[in-house]
Amino acid sequence: MRFLNDVKPPYDLTYDDVFMVPSRSAVGSRQAVDLSSPDGTGTTIPLVVANMTAIAGRRMAETVARRGGLVVIPQDIPIEVVTDVISWVKSRHHVLDTPIVLEPHQTVADALSLLPKRAHDAGVVVDENRRPVGVVTDADLSGVDRFTQLSEVMSKDLLLLDADIDPREAFNTLDAHNRRYAPAVDADGKLVGILTRKGALRATLYSPAVDAQGRLRIAAAVGINGDVAGKAKQLLDAGVDTLVIDTAHGHQESMISAIKTVRALDPQVPIVAGNIVAAEGVKDLIEAGADIIKVGVGPGAMCTTRMMTGVGRPQFSAVLECAAEAKKYGKHVWADGGVRHPRDVAMALAAGASNVMIGSWFAGTYESPGDLQHDAQGRAYKESFGMASARAVRNRTSDESAYDRARKALFEEGISTSRMFLDPQRPGVEDLIDSIIAGVRSSCTYAGAASLAEFEEKAVVGLQSAAGYAEGKPLHASWS
Template sequence: MAHATHHEDTDSQFYKNADTFFSDNARVGLTFDDITLATRYSEILPRLTKVDMRLSEQLVLNIPLISADMDTVTEAEMAAAMARNGGLGIIHYNMPEKRQIREVAKVKNDVHGLIQEPIAISPESHIADVLEMIEIRGFKFHTFPVVDIQNKLVGLLRGRVVKSRYRGVKVADAMTPLEQVFTIQESDIADDPIGAADRFFNDHMGIHKLIVLDKGGHLKGLFTMSDIERIREEESRDVKPSRDASFQLVCGAAISATRTPAGELDRDRILEHASNLVSEGIDALAVSTAHGHSAGVGDVVKLLRGEFKDLSLIAGNVTSAEGVEYLSKCGADAVKVGQGPGSICTTRIVAGVGIPQLTALYVCSKAAEKTGTAIIADGGITKSGDIVKALTLGNAVMCGSLFAGCREAPGSILEINGKLFKQYRGMGSLTAMKAGSAARYGHESHAKKSDKVAAEGIEALKEVSGSLDDTLRQLVGGLQSGMGYLGASNLAELRSRARYIRVSPAGQRESSPHDVVELKTTKED
């Protein structure tokens, strides 16, 4: 035992826990490449580690990764893919409010188990009405139950007749009548809804919709075969999708601190937009600006918390303990930390402010421990090792650059000299602010006067990197490897077992491949 104690004492002279390490470096701003983590005794296999985290009382994610609310990163396709992989996507607000609501609806209607409140239509409507609803709501499906004014099922309008050529036809004349519609009683699925639906589709080849009724024939729900098949496929995966209580994919959306022409907070408009998002089933609202420790952000968080008691609220960005305490008191469940660490952000250069990300995370994490607030590390993540380091201090990581090249990210693909790229821009870039994000940087009144706007971001290109599934697999795998090296079975243990040491410039170079010619392998290899 004396021998073991000697080694422990020796280690403690070099590798420090968070409090001691950052206290020793109190006057130095540090970021990810400035430190490395010491390995610890481990009995933990990386593949057996748990990486789920609680963002709020209502919202649990199965991986601690969130896609950034940027207009070249997260819209419906990215948000749905993030949720299917266990994370969360935050749909940006650099678009008309109605379109953002449609983007949320696309995610929430992506895959269901039992669709408990299926969209139904009246037999007195026309196909033109149905086409208009599909366009407004952004539905991917074109098949709808048909119900009377008592919500009793009278038929099924199938997608094959929902065509422009039939716009003038009444639903009653185009629908499949009730006696030809496959239904099941609510009481027959009570014990195992998914299993009951799975057995039905196995027994009825070629049937793709199953409608659930109560004893009185009232519409109570809907199963689709494609949803059941995807659910069964998901059950075999190591990482489970992030879903809400209704089995819908989780989705977040950013919201702006909108102001009236007089400069006052436009409370009515903010609440109306938030209410519409909540009606679509939104799981988290993010009040995102470059300077979150401000009266405007605090007022919006207070407004939303007062109206939506149980809604998960994210606010930011801050880099100080005061900022975390302020937003927590206003009602935020989670606070985003980061000012200037992003690859396309120039806030530190333009405004001369911002704290290197690892130091900012430590300072903010100490305040979060007191307030019970979750910390989201937003920006500066370039590799899976950075995620490991960030999660020794925070609860989740928000990424933009790492996801911007994925095929699920918005934007067209460009080919330059035989390579494929996607546009990636900071929300503080001139083009992004012209498109609507100026309020994020305090320039709303000058949004259409670009010569008076101080840009805090650049426009760039990201090489196309394939699917988000593959990217997340690599990132989560790297996170689990790091946890294995520290002997941490979950993220709480990762934080408690982390030991830090500063790295010299030579040590940074040593950390990367060096003194070799690296071979690039192809997918075929």
């Protein structure tokens, strides 16, 4: 990346402060751009979901990995649960979504409690042999007594797909029958998964992030306190594909010690460590044994660190400096926090990030772990909270004494509750991924880049005023 007219400002920059200039391009198609990351994590799109309890769970991990990204399971979750999640995600299908499975004797209330867990909004009713006998959607259940059995309201007019059907053929079949989705079954007629028209289409556009055995990839985080080696070993034994060592202030002795401890286990997976915002931190963490450095202090939507402490750094400049330092060692950085639009992801990649972490942006989706709620106006939302908030600290210190928990709660640096509304046009995480990746692919073609490495090399970035940034925003109503 270079600055337009080679003008490098004497101050640090956020994503809003910069724009990209179009360059001569020989890239014939957006789909011809290779978005796989060079950092060894196996992502085929440069997106990583942050290790936040309100965002990163097994549904998110399955869905994002199927589209080529990676989800980091948080360090606050009990290790036994994390190992179960790893095993569960690695057993998921590459193309078919995991279905909501119901039985005929279950009630409308049972179905209504489960349907919001998946973007496809459909439950498959099966018999005692797991063969589909019907499907139910929210529309089928609307206005029906909650104690009514599903056998009385389910749709029995089923279209069944072969579990190993080609995605394009599946799309054409669904389109020909004017169906939005259909259950997929094996040779014995037993339910394997569910496939939507959009899901079939996406399966032709994205490549899943898979390990050497062809299983979906997943990452997990550990902290820097307690039995770091023991927890890391359990995660490695469970088959985790990337190990993240995480703390708010990554440039400290405890982090360096934790990295050395994990490196001594000789993991055959990338070690990610952070967070830091300066070249000195990159150097020290890489020399301790990290493969990838997580960059960002305070840019996240749930983070209050900068307002509480004055500590942090504008994210674009932090990523730019840290990526340049990591490159000297043949290593990489992840840009963690501060992205609110597809353009921000593109700017982070132009600055040198190999992957971009997304947190709160994905909180308002069907796939995040929280329960779907509605405000007084009927708008759907989910609650999100920061990992340094009082709420997260309470969860993290539940085994400690009341005094220690009360003392630690005084040092919060995050929001404990925030409503993240679902976008009616993009309520699922895959909808947001579509939007982000479309923007990033176009950014690469504007730069004349056929890969992420070329994008970092060829991007030309200029500085803009607040008015310049505002000029680029679309108007949803006339200005008169």
